[in-house]
Amino acid sequence: MRRVLPVAIVALAALFGVALAAAMLELPPHAVRLPDDVAANIAASGVAHPITAVLLNFRGYDTLLEIAVLLLALFGVLALVKPHAARAAHPAHPLLQTLARLLAPLMVLVAGYLLWVGAIAPGGAFQAGAVLAAAGVLLRLAGLLPAWVAPTLLLRVGLALGLLVFVAVAAAVLGHATLLTYPPALAGGLILMVEAALTLSIGLTLAALYLASTEVRP
Amino acid sequence: MTDWLDPLPWLIVLPLVWGTLAFVLGPGRGARLAIVALVLQMLLALQLAAQLVDAGARAYAVGGWGAPLGIDLYADGLAAVMLLLTQAVALPLAVYARGYFAATTKGRDLFWPITGLMLAALNALFVSADLFNIYVTLELLGLAAVGLVAIAGGTAPVTAALRYLLATLLGSGAYLLGVALIYGTYGSVSLEVLAPLITDEAPFAVTLAAALMLLGLMLKTALFPFHFWLPPAHGGAPAPVSALLSALVIKASFYLVVRLWLDLFEPLTTVDAAQLIGALGAAAIIWGSLLALTQTRLKMLVAYSTVAQIGYLFLLFPLATLTLPAAADSALQGGVMQALAHGLAKAAMFAAAGSMIVATGRDDINRLGGVGARLPLTLFTFGMAGVTLMGLPPSGGFSAKWLLLQAALESGQWWWVAVMVVGGLLTAAYVFKVLRRAFLPVAEGDSVTPVPRVLEFSAFALALASILLGVFGAPLMDLLAVGRGA
Numbered sequence: 076m077r078r079v080l081p082v083a084i085v086a087l088a089a090l091f092g093v094a095l096a097a098a099m100l101e102l103p104p105h106a107v108r109l110p111d112d113v114a115a116n117i118a119a120s121g122v123a124h125p126i127t128a129v130l131l132n133f134r135g136y137d138t139l140l141e142i143a144v145l146l147l148a149l150f151g152v153l154a155l156v157k158p159h160a161a162r163a164a165h166p167a168h169p170l171l172q173t174l175a176r177l178l179a180p181l182m183v184l185v186a187g188y189l190l191w192v193g194a195i196a197p198g199g200a201f202q203a204g205a206v207l208a209a210a211g212v213l214l215r216l217a218g219l220l221p222a223w224v225a226p227t228l229l230l231r232v233g234l235a236l237g238l239l240v241f242v243a244v245a246a247a248v249l250g251h252a253t254l255l256t257y258p259p260a261l262a263g264g265l266i267l268m269v270e271a272a273l274t275l276s277i278g279l280t281l282a283a284l285y286l287a288s289t290e291v292r293p
Numbered sequence: 294m295t296d297w298l299d300p301l302p303w304l305i306v307l308p309l310v311w312g313t314l315a316f317v318l319g320p321g322r323g324a325r326l327a328i329v330a331l332v333l334q335m336l337l338a339l340q341l342a343a344q345l346v347d348a349g350a351r352a353y354a355v356g357g358w359g360a361p362l363g364i365d366l367y368a369d370g371l372a373a374v375m376l377l378l379t380q381a382v383a384l385p386l387a388v389y390a391r392g393y394f395a396a397t398t399k400g401r402d403l404f405w406p407i408t409g410l411m412l413a414a415l416n417a418l419f420v421s422a423d424l425f426n427i428y429v430t431l432e433l434l435g436l437a438a439v440g441l442v443a444i445a446g447g448t449a450p451v452t453a454a455l456r457y458l459l460a461t462l463l464g465s466g467a468y469l470l471g472v473a474l475i476y477g478t479y480g481s482v483s484l485e486v487l488a489p490l491i492t493d494e495a496p497f498a499v500t501l502a503a504a505l506m507l508l509g510l511m512l513k514t515a516l517f518p519f520h521f522w523l524p525p526a527h528g529g530a531p532a533p534v535s536a537l538l539s540a541l542v543i544k545a546s547f548y549l550v551v552r553l554w555l556d557l558f559e560p561l562t563t564v565d566a567a568q569l570i571g572a573l574g575a576a577a578i579i580w581g582s583l584l585a586l587t588q589t590r591l592k593m594l595v596a597y598s599t600v601a602q603i604g605y606l607f608l609l610f611p612l613a614t615l616t617l618p619a620a621a622d623s624a625l626q627g628g629v630m631q632a633l634a635h636g637l638a639k640a641a642m643f644a645a646a647g648s649m650i651v652a653t654g655r656d657d658i659n660r661l662g663g664v665g666a667r668l669p670l671t672l673f674t675f676g677m678a679g680v681t682l683m684g685l686p687p688s689g690g691f692s693a694k695w696l697l698l699q700a701a702l703e704s705g706q707w708w709w710v711a712v713m714v715v716g717g718l719l720t721a722a723y724v725f726k727v728l729r730r731a732f733l734p735v736a737e738g739d740s741v742t743p744v745p746r747v748l749e750f751s752a753f754a755l756a757l758a759s760i761l762l763g764v765f766g767a768p769l770m771d772l773l774a775v776g777r778g779a
Contacts, residue, residue, distance in 0.1 A: 098474060098498035105480030106490055112362040136355040136364045140417065140429045143309060144436060147410050150316070151440040154403050155451065228319065235313045242313075246306050254302040256357035 121262025122194045130199065131266045135255050139245060142238045142273060145280050149234065152288045156224045167218040175217035182210035190274045194263065200237075200273035207278025212285050223286040234283065237276025241269050300337035300344070301353050301368055304376060304416045307334055312409015321398070323405035324391040331387050334412070335380040342373045342772055350776025352422065352485070360423065360483030367422035367484070369776030371629065374769055375419045375548055378633050381758060382540045382640045383412055389644050389751035390533035396651055396745060400445035400531040407444070408537065411437035418545050424472045424482040427549065428465065435461035435513070438542045441534040442526045453525035460512060460522040464546070467509030474502035484557060493560040503558040510553075511570075513546035516607055517577035520600045524584075528596035532647020535592060539599045540640035544632050547606050551628065554610060562614050571611030575712040577604030582719030586726065590656045591646045594723060595639070601716065602635045602682060608697055608709055616704035623703065625777075626770050627696030630762075633769070634689030637759035638681035644752035645675040648744045649731070658727060663735030665728075667742075670749040672731050677756040679724030681763075684717050689762030 113125050113133065120128035130138050166172075186203040193199030214220040226234065244265055245255040252258075257265050311330040315323025345351070350369035359365065368376075387408075394401040414433035421427045439461060443454035476482050478498050479490050491499060515523040523543075527535045554562060581601030588594040609628030613621040648671045649664050650656045665672050681690035694713055701709040735741055762769075 094497075094501060098496070098501045099477070101496055102477050102498055103496060105478075107361050107479060107481040107486060109361060109480055116358070116362060132356060133358055133362050134356075134364055134426075137426055137429050140414075140426075140433055143313075143410050143413065144429070144433050146313070146316070147407065147433060147436045147440060150403050150407050150410075151436060151443060154407075154440055154444045155446070157446070225320075228317070231317045231319070235317050238313050239310070242306055242309055246302070249299065249302060250297045253353060253357050254306070254355050 119259050119262070121257055121259070121264075121266050124193065124195050124197070126197065127193045127199050127266070131269065132257060132262065135245075139238075139241050139255070142241060142276070145277065146234065146238055149280050149283050149287070152284055153224075153226075156287050167216065172217045172219060175213050175219060179210045179214055182206050182213075186210075186274060186278065190270055191267075193270060194267070200270040200277055203270075203274040204277025204281060207274065208281030208285070211278065211282030215282075215286050215289075220286065222289060223283050226283065230279065230283075233279045234276055237269075237273040240272035244269050298340075300341040301351075301366060301420060302355075304334060304337050304341065304420075305413055307337070308409045308413040308416065310409075312406050312411075312413060315409055316403075316406035320402035321394065321405075323409075324387070324394070327405050327409065328384070328387050328391065330409075331380065331384040331412075334416075335384055338373070338376045338380045341368060342377060345370060345373050345775045346772055353420075361481040361486045364426050365422045365483060365485060366420045368420050370773045371548070371551070371777070372419045373775070374629060374633065374773050375544065376416060377769075378544070378636050379412065379415050379419070379541055382636050382755065383408075383537070385751045385754045385758075386533055386536050386540075386640055386644065389536075389647075389748055392745045392747035392751070393531070393533050393647060393651070396748070397531070400534070403440070403444050404531075404533070407437050407440045411441070411537070411542070415541055415545055419548065422484045424475060424484065424487070426482075428469050428472055431465050431468065431513070431546070431549075434542060434545055435465060438526075438538055441538065442530045444534070445529070445531050449525070450529045453522075453529045457522045457526040460519070464509040464512035467505045467512070471502035471504075471506035471509070474498045474505070478502075488557060491557060491560060495561065500561055503553070503561050506553060507550055507558075510546045510550045511573075514543050514550065514603060514606075515600060516570075516603055517573050517580055517600065520577065520581070520603070523600055524593055524596040527599060527643075528590065528593040532592070532643055532650065535596070535647070536640040536643035539596070539643060540636040543599070543603060544636055547603070547632060551609065551625075555613065555625070564611075564615050567611045567614035570607050571709065574604040574607030574610075575709065577601060577607070578712055578716040579604075579719070582716055582723065585723040586719065588723075589658055591649065591658050591661070591727065592643070592656055594658065594727065595642050595646050598642070598682060598720070598723065599635075599639060601720070602631070602639065605631045605635075605693070605697065605713070605716070608701075608713070611706060611709065612697065612700040612704055616700075616706075620700045620703035623696045624700035626773060627693050627698075627700055629773055630689060630696055630766060630770075631693035633766075634681050634693050634759055634762055637755050637762060638678040638688075638690065641674055641752050641755035641759060642678040642682075644748070644755060645671045645678065648748045648752060649675075651748070652741050652744050653739065654742075658730055660736065660739055661727065661730040662733040662739065663741040664731040666734070668744065668749065670753055671744070672728070674749070674753045674756040675731075676724070676728055677753075677760055679720070679728070681756075681759040683720045683724065684713075687763045688760045689766060690759070692763045692766050 120132040186206040189198040189203040353366040356363045418430035439458045512519040585597035612624035681688040684690040684694035
């Protein structure tokens with residue numbers, strides 16, 4: 076039995092792989108050409124970069140729910156943390172501490188740049204947030220930040236801000252249009268505002284996933 | 294429609310906001326906010342249902358772009374019925390949970406934020422008309438459910454949560470692979486755009502996608518033999534969580550199976566595949582009921598009962614696939630009625646079980662003596678929920694099983710009748726196993742302490758609703774027909 080099971084699993088996986096390959100080989104040309112649609116509407120989207128336009132405008136609703144997914148992941152981690160288990164930060168090597176002190180402001184600067192450049196080039200809230208979070212992880216590793224096992228009110232506001240701002244912008248137009256319709260004249264500004272709030276919250280959430288989960292105890 | 298109070302977007306926005314605000318308020322806070330918001334959500338769901346009955350099914354273009362560039366929502370009778378079920382189960386359970394977490398604080402800290410986001414995911418899922426957006430709602434729902442299983446802490450719940458997480462991720466992974474294949478074939482993920490494109494001559498990739506998506510969703514619904522993750526997850530969580538998970542979360546993936554099978558993939562469905570799904574449902578009914586009978590822990594018994602009751606849901610497919618239209622109609626009505634009846638009754642049953650466990654201080658069927666004398670209303674609630682699960686008149690469970698029986702006879706598939714009869718008898722057996730113990734006097738050395746009245750009344754409201762569903766189910770069945778061609 077112990078021998079048969081892995082063999083059966085490998086055989087099934089191989090069969091599935093072959094089926095998948097066979098399916099991919101005979102894919103017909105697309106009936107719907109979404110990239111053309113995106114190109115045709117990008118002028119009205121408020122940003123010039125197609126990925127940002129899709130993420131924040133055309134399919135902004137998906138992004139809105141994904142921000143909720145991210146927050147939820149943090150709730151899951153916080154549920155597993157025992158608040159009294161928080162350790163004080165290990166004092167790291169002075170060289171690492173100095174380096175972290177130098178790098179962290181630069182990383183905030185890079186995050187701001189990535190956020191701004193998202194309108195015209197690859198970048199945006201997720202990338203900027205990831206850099207912010209990396210700064211948080213670096214500071215923790217250098218022993219300069221405490222663990223976030225029981226987020227304070229200020230931190231909770233920061234974590235929730237992105238989702239709340241996004242929902243507020245989405246719902247603000249409900250009197251005149253459908254959910255998440257940006258008025259064309261304001262689209263660029265509103266997207267920047269949403270992305271700024273998202274950058275902060277994504278950065279804090281990703282950092283918190285690390286800063287809380289290092290304290291998980293079985 | 295651009296009315297400020299259009300219920301469709303608010304049903305998604307409201308729980309998203311109150312869940313997030315409950316987190317900002319702090320650990321354990323947000324119960325009152327949740328209850329007020331849930332009253333509003335109930336009214337919104339009723340308003341939406343009334344609109345649909347008057348004006349028919351409606352699409353809603355989020356962002357104003359319209360499919361395929363943007364994401365569309367679509368509300369028809371089926372979606373509205375599920376929205377009503379969700380709010381109708383969540384509101385009494387929120388009242389129950391507020392009392393429950395006043396009595397036992399274990400798992401209280403993050404219950405309200407996670408529940409808020411979970412309800413947003415459910416409402417968003419029911420009205421989504423976009424395959425990728427559905428995936429996002431599934432992830433939101435799955436992570437919320439896993440988080441709720443883990444909130445009690447401790448080795449057993451966290452192990453159950455992790456097992457649940459792996460199962461649910463595998464399910465969404467399979468679903469997502471299917472979505473990728475569909476997008477690769479047609480270049481769109483909008484249900485409205487795809488529906489006319491998918492015919493019985495669709496390429497092999499679409500058949501593979503359909504199989505992957507349906508299998509993934511069945512894993513998430515815990516259909517036999519994919520039920521392995523359910524009992525420890527539902528049986529180990531705090532009672533309000535078990536109730537939410539059993540009543541609502543598994544219904545969401547079932548709803549998607551129904552949607553995909555009856556609408557999008559309808560040209561690809563075959564009698565053989567439908568019979569196979571029905572056979573898994575039948576196996577679930579028998580196996581789940583037998584295992585429920587052998588349990589010694591009350592909540593595990595109720596959890597295995599869920600495994601069995603899920604089986605009835607899937608009898609819909611053999612009865613509705615390539616049979617007479619009349620049989621197919623009763624089958625859909627029966628399947629949906631079963632989802633509603635089981636949702637209300639199982640929420641009531643887990644809530645009542647939770648009260649009994651709080652009162653006796655342990656989760657043990659053999660130590661329930663005295664519950665009948667001290668908590669008569671709770672025991673009555675458990676019994677009433679049992680009546681619905683057994684399918685006795687006049688309950689909603691009776692209507693469900695009656696409609697399914699009718700469909701089985703009309704389509705000449707008598708073998709499902711036999712399964713349903715045996716399932717009903719086994720259900721009676723495990724319900725009476727609990728009732729018999731609870732009517733015994735208090736055993737030597739045991740004590741039964743009273744529980745807050747609010748725990749008893751909120752659970753009773755759910756059980757009463759599951760019975761009344763049988764008497765007043767007709768308007769819901771009219772609502773179900775909205776947007777379904779026939």
